[in-house]
Amino acid sequence: MRTAVVLFTRDLRVRDNPALAAACAAAEQVVPLFVLDPRLRGISPNRALFLHQSLTDLRETLRRKGADLVVREGEPVAEAIRLAREVGAEGIALAADVSGYARRREQRLDRECERHRISLRLLPGTTVVPPGGVRPGGGGDHYRVFSPYHRAWESARWRDEAATPHKITLPPGIAVGRLPKAPDSESPGAAPGGESEGQRRLKAWLRHLGPYDDLHDQMAMDGTSRLSGYLRFGCVSPLAVANAAREIGGPGPDAFVRQLCWRDFYYQATAAFPAMSTEAYRxxxxxxxxxxxxxxxxxxxxxxxxxxxxxxxxxxxxxxxxxxxxxxxxxxxxxxxxxxxxxxxxxxxxxxxxxxxxxxxxxxxxxxxxxxxxxxxxxxxxxxxxxxxxxxxxxxxxxxxxxxxxxxxxxxxxxxxxxxxxxxxxxxxxxxxxxxxxxxxxxx
CATH class of the missing domain: 1.10.579.10 (DNA Cyclobutane Dipyrimidine Photolyase, subunit A, domain 3)
Structure with a gap:
């Protein structure tokens, strides 16, 4: 394959990014793309600022690797297809997600890729174990109780971490586009976004992970990782975080990994019940x-x-x-x-x-x-x-x-x-x- 597009969504990183790694392995030229969807404006100013900071950091990282982040504004599927046709891309890679919005985007992208004879690859990366990676016996589509899910999750074979590309070649002549002006902050104490900041915080957190099981409920103490925003936007890989904690071992790291399992539990539940925000599950x-x-x-x-x-x-x-x-x-x-x-x-x-x-x-x-x-x-x-x-x-x-x-x-x-x-x-x-x-x- 000569050219592939990577559509970034909630995987704003280069470390352990299966979609980016797969595209770099399969294609001579790779176009990293992020599409700003106007329909998502105004939902949360705090997340908008964190997203802007994360995209800025991702662009700087990609430039150091010889490429850039191509930014477009509009309907994500239409913009991805338009860019793929512009550069003659034969494939598009995307991290799979579980929300109703994400699933509809994937379905539209699948139809449009088929119509334009472009291959589409959905890769893991938003969870440790992909939703559906473990299933209950008896034919159920997902686990409804955490304890049996946790046992299956711990015994499952986790995927290998994806290689970080050393160099990324961008096709010549692409207008990369500008990021809009950073939105104003509504929360003065908000953490800054980006993979670089996420990695810094992860390294610092791993040095203090030992007493997590004793301290994480003490509200006045800084006994939690505060990585949740970086996990939400994929600035850090949940698999890499879980692997790093497992390597340390002990009651504190084990308790922390269990929280990552809870995160996966809700992802597999939402994959089966996308109306989680508006309809009672029970x-x-x-x-x-x-x-x-x-x-x-x-x-x-x-x-x-x-x-x-x-x-x-x-x-x-x-x-x-x-x-x-x-x-x-x-x-x-x-x-x-x-x-x-x-x-x-x-x-x-x-x-x-x-x-x-x-x-x-x-x-x-x-x-x-x-x-x-x-x-x-x-x-x-x-x-x-x-x-x-x-x-x-x-x-x-x-x-x-x-x-x-x-x-x-x-x-x-x-x-x-x-x-x-x-x-x-x-x-x-x-x-x-x-x-x-x-x-x-x-x-x-």
């Missing part, structure tokens, strides 16, 4: 949720009067990220204490989270709400007990709720100034004191 758990715009607004603004909930929601806005334990507490508070629809939580998290994606964001929200894969869907979480356990000296709360910085000890976790909309909502599913704490929000 219909019996989709209750008659209350509609209360005032209570929802207090939750969104971090002004519920429940300190740990407000701290989590304010961290979300400040950083475009929230601690894994705080995600659990805030999601449970919305659904199990205020009785509000989990879909409102999905939308708000999508609005701010850099790592927001359909499988993990929506799958975890459904798990907490009792509509998803949880085998104990009626569990609830007491935010006060959770705060006392996972923020014992109140450092996390004081960091994000400065109004309480002078409150001493565990008193910082007690509800204060509860708005009427929140107070009346708490009487709907039951008072705070009636709920026990349990479980964990799953996010590497």
């Amino acid at each position: 219909k019996a758990g989709d209750y008659r949720w209350r509609a209360d715009e005032d209570a929802l607004k207090h939750w969104q603004d971090g002004s519920t009067g429940v300190p740990v909930v407000d701290a989590g929601m304010r961290q979300l806005r400040a950083e475009g990220w929230m601690h894994n334990r705080a995600r659990l507490i805030t999601a449970s508070f919305l659904t199990k204490h205020l009785g509000l629809d989990w879909r409102d939580g999905v939308k708000w998290f999508f609005r701010w989270l850099i790592d927001g994606d359909v499988p993990n964001n929506s799958g975890n929200w459904q798990w907490v709400a009792g509509t998803g894969h949880d085998t104990r869907p009626h569990r609830r979480f007491n935010p006060i007990r959770q705060a006392e356990r996972f923020d014992p000296d109140g450092a996390y709360v004081r960091r994000y709720v400065p109004e309480l910085k002078s409150v001493d000890g565990k008193a910082v976790h007690q509800p204060w100034r509860l708005p009427e909309a929140v107070r009346s909502g708490l009487d709907y599913p039951g008072p705070l004191e009636s709920h026990r704490d349990d479980a964990v929000w799953l996010r590497p």
Whole structure:
């Protein structure tokens, strides 16, 4: 093959990129392409900025290898086919994905490639084990319970990491196109995007991975990887991350790899149930949720009067990220204490989270709400007990709720100034004191 196009989507890296490696192995000339789809504008300013930074970094890396990132704007399939015909490409390579948007894009691309007699290769790369790579016995299309999936996932043969191309040759005469101006940041503490930054953070994280199983729930400590945004955009390879943690070994790395397995679990579930963001996976758990715009607004603004909930929601806005334990507490508070629809939580998290994606964001929200894969869907979480356990000296709360910085000890976790909309909502599913704490929000 003389020329191939690589359509980058959520694999914005050159290390362990099967689509890029396959194209470089099969073709003399390779055209790296990213298409800016106008339909996705405005969904999340934080993700838009992270994407821009990641594309800028990818372009610089490709230039060092003798190529460039070709940027087009429009409908991705139409632009990919147009460019392939322009350069006489015989093939297009693409990383397979699972969201409804991604699946529709793949189906359209398959039809258009067949019509124009261009070969299409869908490669792995967004997960450790591809969705469908392991299946339950008895003919099921996907695992509905995590534990058996985890056993099958751990015993599966993982693919070899793809080789990083040393040199990439771009066909002559291509107008590479410009990236648009970087959007403004809405979260001043947001992490920067890009493979270079992702690799730097991964290397630093691996040096401190040992106590992960003991520290990852402690909200005031930097005991989690904060790699979720880099995994979401494919700035780091989930397989390479899992392999690196496995090489270290021990309780901490094992616990971290288990979180990567949870990520894969939701990807295989979403592949089978693409409506994960809008429809209850477990219909019996989709209750008659209350509609209360005032209570929802207090939750969104971090002004519920429940300190740990407000701290989590304010961290979300400040950083475009929230601690894994705080995600659990805030999601449970919305659904199990205020009785509000989990879909409102999905939308708000999508609005701010850099790592927001359909499988993990929506799958975890459904798990907490009792509509998803949880085998104990009626569990609830007491935010006060959770705060006392996972923020014992109140450092996390004081960091994000400065109004309480002078409150001493565990008193910082007690509800204060509860708005009427929140107070009346708490009487709907039951008072705070009636709920026990349990479980964990799953996010590497």
